[in-house]
Amino acid sequence: MRATSAGRARRRPKTYGGERVCAEKRCETRLSRYNRETFCFAHAPTKYRRMRGEFTTEYASRNS
Numbered sequence: 001m002r003a004t005s006a007g008r009a010r011r012r013p014k015t016y017g018g019e020r021v022c023a024e025k026r027c028e029t030r031l032s033r034y035n036r037e038t039f040c041f042a043h044a045p046t047k048y049r050r051m052r053g054e055f056t057t058e059y060a061s062r063n064s
């Protein structure tokens with residue numbers, strides 16, 4: 001566990017905006033503000049797609 005000193009609030013982790021959705025035009029998948037990607041998993045750049053289908057499918061279903 002991380003020890004957080006009480007009293008003074010630490011700076012928040014870097015975020016990438018509030019309500020963001022996938023950059024794909026017709027996709028409305030919401031992206032986490034901690035996710036620096038601009039696309040959802042289904043439309044993510046090839047670095048994700050190149051992974052094994054089982055991984056991608058599992059990951060997508062968990063996030064849909």
Ligand SMILES: [Zn+2]
Nearest residue numbers: 022027040043
């Ligand atoms: Zn998408």
